[in-house]
Amino acid sequence: MVRVAIDVLLKDEILDPQGQAIERALPQLGFEGVRDVRVGKHVELDLPDGDDLDERVHAMADQLLANPVIETFTYRVLGEGEGREGHDAR
Numbered sequence: 269m270v271r272v273a274i275d276v277l278l279k280d281e282i283l284d285p286q287g288q289a290i291e292r293a294l295p296q297l298g299f300e301g302v303r304d305v306r307v308g309k310h311v312e313l314d315l316p317d318g319d320d321l322d323e324r325v326h327a328m329a330d331q332l333l334a335n336p337v338i339e340t341f342t343y344r345v346l347g348e349g350e351g352r353e354g355h356d357a358r
Contacts, residue, residue: 270317271346272325276334277308309333312346321345 278284287305294302311333315324325343334341
């Protein structure tokens, strides 16, 4: 098995109201200089390893995880233990 992380974002030309709201709020919290905030989805999953991994990930993203009209995606294969640690939301 291989662990894959898929990140989905709106295309640059698509308005991101969630990102804009965060960008406006951060200076009010003391975080100055933040620009061009984009909000997306992060999906991690285990897949059987194989030569067609790239093809399978692209098919999943195109058919379910991303809307190719307004979103783009990238993916990467995670190393041992990478991506499984969490941080408490406080």
